[in-house]
Amino acid sequence: xxxxxxxxxxxxxxxxxxxxxxxxxxxxxxxxxxxxxxxxxxxxxxxxxxxxxxxxxxxxxxxxxxxxxxxxxxxxxxxxxxxxxxxxxxxxxxxxxxxxxxxxxxxxxxxxxxxxxxxxxxxxxxxxxxxxxxxxxxxxxxxxxxxxxxxxxxxxxxxxxxxxxxxxxxxxxxxxxxxxxxxxxxxxxxxxxxxxxxxxxxxxxxxxxxxxxxxxxxxxxxxxxxxxxxxxxxxxxxxxxxxxxxxxxxxxxxxxxxxxxxxxxxxxxxxxxxxxxxxxxxxxxxxx
Amino acid sequence: xxxxxxxxxxxxxxxxxxxxxxxxxxxxxxxxxxxxxxxxxxxxxxxxxxxxxxxxxxxxxxxxxxxxxxxxxxxxxxxxxxxxxxxxxxxxxxxxxxxxxxxxxxxxxxxxxxxxxxxxxxxxxxxxxxxxxxxxxxxxxxxxxxxxxxxxxxxxxxxxxxxxxxxxxxxxxxxxxxxxxxxxxxxxxxxxxxxxxxxxxxxxxxxxxxxxxxxxxxxxxxxxxxxxxxxxxxxxxxxxxxxxxxxxxxxxxxxxxxxxxxxxxxxxxxxxxxxxxxxxxxxxxxxxxxxxxxxxxxxxxxxxxxxxxxxxxxxxxxxxxxxxxxxxxxxxxxxxxxxxxxxxxxxxxx
Numbered sequence: 001x002x003x004x005x006x007x008x009x010x011x012x013x014x015x016x017x018x019x020x021x022x023x024x025x026x027x028x029x030x031x032x033x034x035x036x037x038x039x040x041x042x043x044x045x046x047x048x049x050x051x052x053x054x055x056x057x058x059x060x061x062x063x064x065x066x067x068x069x070x071x072x073x074x075x076x077x078x079x080x081x082x083x084x085x086x087x088x089x090x091x092x093x094x095x096x097x098x099x100x101x102x103x104x105x106x107x108x109x110x111x112x113x114x115x116x117x118x119x120x121x122x123x124x125x126x127x128x129x130x131x132x133x134x135x136x137x138x139x140x141x142x143x144x145x146x147x148x149x150x151x152x153x154x155x156x157x158x159x160x161x162x163x164x165x166x167x168x169x170x171x172x173x174x175x176x177x178x179x180x181x182x183x184x185x186x187x188x189x190x191x192x193x194x195x196x197x198x199x200x201x202x203x204x205x206x207x208x209x210x211x212x213x214x215x216x217x218x219x220x221x222x223x224x225x226x227x228x229x230x231x232x233x234x235x236x237x238x239x240x241x242x243x244x245x246x247x248x249x250x251x252x253x254x255x256x257x258x259x260x261x262x263x264x265x266x267x268x269x270x271x272x273x274x275x276x277x278x279x280x281x282x283x284x285x286x287x288x
Numbered sequence: 289x290x291x292x293x294x295x296x297x298x299x300x301x302x303x304x305x306x307x308x309x310x311x312x313x314x315x316x317x318x319x320x321x322x323x324x325x326x327x328x329x330x331x332x333x334x335x336x337x338x339x340x341x342x343x344x345x346x347x348x349x350x351x352x353x354x355x356x357x358x359x360x361x362x363x364x365x366x367x368x369x370x371x372x373x374x375x376x377x378x379x380x381x382x383x384x385x386x387x388x389x390x391x392x393x394x395x396x397x398x399x400x401x402x403x404x405x406x407x408x409x410x411x412x413x414x415x416x417x418x419x420x421x422x423x424x425x426x427x428x429x430x431x432x433x434x435x436x437x438x439x440x441x442x443x444x445x446x447x448x449x450x451x452x453x454x455x456x457x458x459x460x461x462x463x464x465x466x467x468x469x470x471x472x473x474x475x476x477x478x479x480x481x482x483x484x485x486x487x488x489x490x491x492x493x494x495x496x497x498x499x500x501x502x503x504x505x506x507x508x509x510x511x512x513x514x515x516x517x518x519x520x521x522x523x524x525x526x527x528x529x530x531x532x533x534x535x536x537x538x539x540x541x542x543x544x545x546x547x548x549x550x551x552x553x554x555x556x557x558x559x560x561x562x563x564x565x566x567x568x569x570x571x572x573x574x575x576x577x578x579x580x581x582x583x584x585x586x587x588x589x590x591x592x593x594x595x596x597x598x599x600x601x602x603x604x605x606x607x608x609x610x611x612x613x614x615x616x617x618x619x620x621x622x623x624x625x626x627x628x629x630x631x632x633x634x635x636x637x638x
Contacts, residue, residue: 064633064638067638129515130517131515131517132515152500152501236638243637249353249354249357250504251626256626
């Protein structure tokens with residue numbers, strides 16, 4: 001009996017290790033290649049020359065790329081926080097609905113997830129346009145005197161980012177919200193705490209770690225978004241992803257593109273590590 | 289003399305080859321995806337197949353630099369994604385520098401003699417690596433519902449009547465730099481130095497408050513212009529003409545400084561195995577009657593002399609203009625490549 005279960009665990013381990021090894025190889029090898037290319041010398045007439053130069057990294061610290069990367073970090077962070085702020089209360093409402101309506105919302109969220117970024121971006125482009133969308137509706141209703149197209153703008157880009165992030169965050173939070181221990185909330189309610197205070201003093205602290213990790217996941221996800229900034233944002237909203245693809249594909253300057261990507265990777269990793277350390281400290285204290 | 293004898297011998301062997309082989313040859317030809325690729329496949333390739341029996345497989349290629357990146361990667365793997373490809377002069381030159389193109393024998397392509405001088409690009413050994421395919425104009429396009437009068441000069445772009453609704457191509461080689469230099473700085477000389485280029489870019493930066501779309505995708509611009517989301521901008525004359533024939537409220541104007549003309553060339557990736565079929569195709573597509581047919585169906589500007597074709601005055605003025613065109617200064621864009629692209633992108637995105 002015990003030997004059999006040990007054998008089962010061994011099989012599971014072997015399978016798991018195999019997967020991890022494959023993933024590791026196929027993630028690490030391209031990564032190493034990217035790091036190597038980032039030291040090559042770009043050749044404007046051809047492609048690149050194999051060399052070891054720091055020029056591509058020096059370019060990053062020229063003010064422009066520096067500004068763009070700060071801007072990317074800011075818009076992804078804002079987008080991530082907005083998504084979670086909007087999705088969390090929505091999920092709390094959904095889990096309190098009847099089973100039938102819960103199913104309806106879950107299916108709707110899943111379908112939203114199936115849509116590609118391009119489709120979502122294009123829908124918003126039409127919805128925000130002067131000739132066919134909301135501005136025209138507001139104009140017709142007399143709310144807006146001289147309706148103008150709402151895109152491209154920072155707001156439009158945010159709306160697009162929140163749309164693609166919403167279903168993911170909602171589906172991550174759903175099982176936890178549905179299975180949560182409601183005794184604390186009920187106790188607080190019985191003792192006369194108003195519902196809005198229960199939300200802030202009981203629910204939010206219980207979900208703090210989950211919400212933080214979801215926000216971080218969303219932050220990393222939104223950092224890689226390409227279509228929303230190009231479609232709905234203005235040039236000054238373009239994120240590092242757009243600039244990297246412009247450099248690597250548009251200008252055929254792979255070394256610079258690779259160097260920018262490596263810098264972004266390092267920055268993201270540092271941010272993630274820092275926030276993981278701080279949250280671990282926080283949960284450690286609260287359990288003690 | 290030797291050349292023609294060899295050509296004759298070659299023609300004889302290829303003829304016998306053609307008659308003995310039963311397998312149909314196939315030529316894979318790539319062109320810019322969308323209207324170009326579709327129209328070439330529908331209007332131009334069938335005539336070639338009818339005449340030579342060589343089947344053509346038409347494929348769509350992405351925007352120039354992205355395509356060049358793919359060709360480079362393919363060449364490293366000793367692959368040819370297509371036997372023939374339609375590229376701009378910038379890609380032609382960069383690709384040649386990187387050794388991407390196959391060498392073709394001009395003697396096997398007598399038809400190319402019909403082309404205007406300089407459109408068969410030869411290497412030092414007298415072999416061709418690029419053959420002129422067509423030229424296309426970029427013009428000042430407007431939505432006539434919002435701007436009923438055609439603009440007279442490129443300087444009109446800088447006027448504040450566009451209601452923040454201009455659409456401009458986002459790359460520095462769109463021709464806007466040259467148009468700016470010719471309109472405001474008396475010619476292209478200013479572009480010879482970096483200080484001069486910075487002055488031109490600063491002038492273009494004055495447009496920023498009016499530009500609501502810096503586009504990389506033609507489709508988005510065209511749709512916005514037709515819908516009135518944009519009132520004017522820089523766009524390709526050929527596709528603008530299609531919109532006009534479609535009854536859309538659009539005008540394409542050659543300003544008094546000229547439209548921006550760019551040349552496109554046929555090139556063959558080095559690892560192509562179908563060189564003789566490629567040469568037959570280039571021989572065919574360079575003929576004045578094929579060039580005239582491309583002008584009629586695609587709205588592109590021919591690369592053979594006007595008098596060799598049977599285009600009417602009306603047909604000719606639909607695809608081009610007698611005004612001396614503005615030419616993209618490719619040598620400057622190549623020389624200043626990365627520096628210029630970064631400066632331009634910073635100007636737009638800052």
